[in-house]
Amino acid sequence: MATTVVSLAGCSALPTLTLPAFPAPAAAPAAGTTPTPWRPSPTVTAAPTAVPGGAAAALAKLPVKGRAPRTGYMREQFGAAWADVDHNGCDQRNDVLARDMTNETFKPGTRNCVVLTGTLKDPYTGRTIAFTRGQGTSEAVQIDHVVALSDAWQKGAQMLSADSRVRLGNDPLNLLAVDGPTNQSKGDGDAATWLPGVKSYRCSYVARQVEVKAKYGLWVTQAEHDAIAGVLAGCPGQKLPPDSTVAAR
Template sequence: MPRTPRPVALLAVVLAAVILGWYSWIDREDASQAAPSDLPATSAPDVAGAPGTGALASEALAQLAVKGRAPRTGYSREQFGRPWRDLDRNGCDQRNDVLRRDLSAISLKPGTRDCVVQSGVLVSPYSGRSVAFTRGSVTSRQVPIDHVVALSDAWQKGAQQWTADRREQFANDFLELVATDETTNSAKSDGDAATWLPPLKSSRCAYVARQVAIKAEYRLWVTAAERDAMRRVLAACPDERLPSGADRLSAPA
């Protein structure tokens, strides 16, 4: 039987290696999307006072570690991964999930599988201000999504020791995301409870309870001044409890 010419045989070997490498790469990509490494559990962790346990916010606050603020060195928004990544894999990014959860009278953009919010009305939980939302390059900024625990605050209170995956999970956690109005969000900036509280006083108990829930969930610490400010707020509402499981991580149906 005639022998295959060496150049042809060599080309066949190279093509086979490329094909096998391609399928191996696809398998790795699928696996990384299906099971990101070192992500925190979506159920309540084994920490007393964790979100979803029905614990009193004041009791959960008492269990948080109290330390000084670490340096802000090395912080950037990019340290917390891609904004609005669809970590719950429902086919819709986190920003639109939050808009659908927090706005009323919404209309959805056709052809987006009921994902993209075209318009709606927000009653800001921080100020009580009613904002008519219309999607657009300028108008969308009127309804920003607030990180309840500011990312730079988290960075200085434990997050800089996390993996990149854990920081990305944190930045896209529904417990951590709330739609609000542009003016109030700008005023808050990256402040903690010691430097900023919602101007709508009736919302402060729920706001602080959510911050406590987030810090308990992710084992972030508080400063002494932050703890004292939280205590003062919760003293006016001693029965305030941590957000329920439905408030923590669930996207709209």
């Protein structure tokens, strides 16, 4: 999945956006039943909700349905990359770089918003990557949508409001700084087709996918559900990741 690099020359505070509560997802069908096929429904205008509990419990509550058509999908359906949805004055790419890397340096005059250099311990490959901002070097570290936007589109996001899709596309919960080539190879794969090479990270990875899908009212296919359940069987106590915005800098 390709990632667009956007640099902000400066930062300024933006007004807080308050959105209504998101409806809870329906329970998954019982074992042995046929997944409900996808059917169009009216646009949902709602904000995401917090998801309590462990990953396995949250997975059990996700609807299991067939994949919807990809028709109409465009990256722009999820807003500009990278919008400052948490209103801290910094764009989401730089927020995530600063959150996930160590030894960061920042462009002067940007209030520590624009990351120039840093060190990433890549969760997908286990490699340590030295990041340097610039043409031909920034691509070494990309920002992955843990739930790929094309996958989200085919599993409920096309029925969300434009505001909700912008939030999904820029939510720090759904973003990780990772090895660039590995991010490209993942593409828009779900857990049934792609998992991190570092097996010890897979439990955390699928737990994050489950929380994102529950938070935004998305569903999983049967194959995806089974793949996630298989991973979580090896870590039955796996918790959902903390869902918090990046603090203002």
